[in-house]
Amino acid sequence: MNTPLVADLDEKALLDLIFPRLGPDTALLGPGDDAAVIAAPDGRTVISIDTLVQDADFRLIWPSGYRTTGFDVGWKCVAQNISDIRAMGAVPTSLVVSLTLPGSTEVEWVKDLADGLAAAIAALAFERCSVVGGDLGRGNAIVVTAAVTGDLEGRAPVLRSGARPGDVLAHIGALGLAAGGLAVLEGGLDMSDPGGSDDQELAGLAMAQCRPRLPRTGAGPAAAVAGATAMLDVSDGLVRDAGRIARASGVGIDLDADYLRTKAESLEPAAARLGADPLDWVLGGGEDHGLLAAFPPDAVLPEGFVRIGDVVDGEGVTFGGTIPPVTGWDHFAG
Incomplete structure (x- = not known):
């Protein structure tokens, strides 16, 4: 029996297969017309x-x-x-x-x-x-x-440009898992069936790359309510994305080297099997899509956010006062 291909269907037949699978329609006017209509209260x-x-x-x-x-x-x-x-x-x-x-x-x-x-x-x-x-x-x-x-539900948007010296830098979500997963998928170990793999640690990393584990649903709005002065999602690596806040805000950012080395230690067994440095994953790996935010020093961090550094006078990103060992992902760099 031949496997049906896209070329075997016309556009309407393919859309008729897709639309019913997309779940509840929450728009005022959803799929099927020239454009959708959504509420903007x-x-x-x-x-x-x-x-x-x-x-x-x-x-x-x-x-x-x-x-x-x-x-x-x-x-x-x-x-x-x-x-x-x-x-x-x-x-x-x-x-x-x-x-x-x-x-x-x-x-x-x-x-x-x-x-x-x-x-x-x-x-x-x-x-x-x-x-x-x-x-x-x-x-x-x-x-x-x-x-x-x-x-925005009546709130001001949280930009990258509001961080000030003295602010606390905090993060919620995974660090280094998706980068580890990329190393697993690109490596020589057999991951043809992650679910049946004998090494569930590596299989879990592979799935973190294919299906990122985002922080809890309301984390972004909760940070805004808590007074976040700057925020972005970590898509290209912690060092690179922290640098974007630093440049936009005209400040320096010093990452907590002790805490981040501890995060890397949890990935050490998997990294050793792949000949990788887990700290590179934590500092330079993207696609975990956690949230990185600056908060005033007296703010109560929302549930799940952990302090990972400080906003300081100066420019750029340091790692415990030194130059970070990696810079992160650049789509157009060699």
């Missing part, structure tokens, strides 16, 4: 966009043998987009998804992607969020782009 809309490209952001088959599922890509698409909205202190309200597919893509993979979108929204977003529309096209590689909107 605050009078302002926060918006962001991100893209996943085959062989740049994910591989269909990794060197470890792991086959990326549509569910993985759908989950990651939601995770990286709603993380940007949370980092502004807002609540996600809608996603519009553009999907480019080669004709050779299996229909089941596309259905699985829709399931991943719906599952991630249910697990990571708020009740107000859903996929409200998008675009479907044909191309030479799989490309998934999502634009996400958010509602």
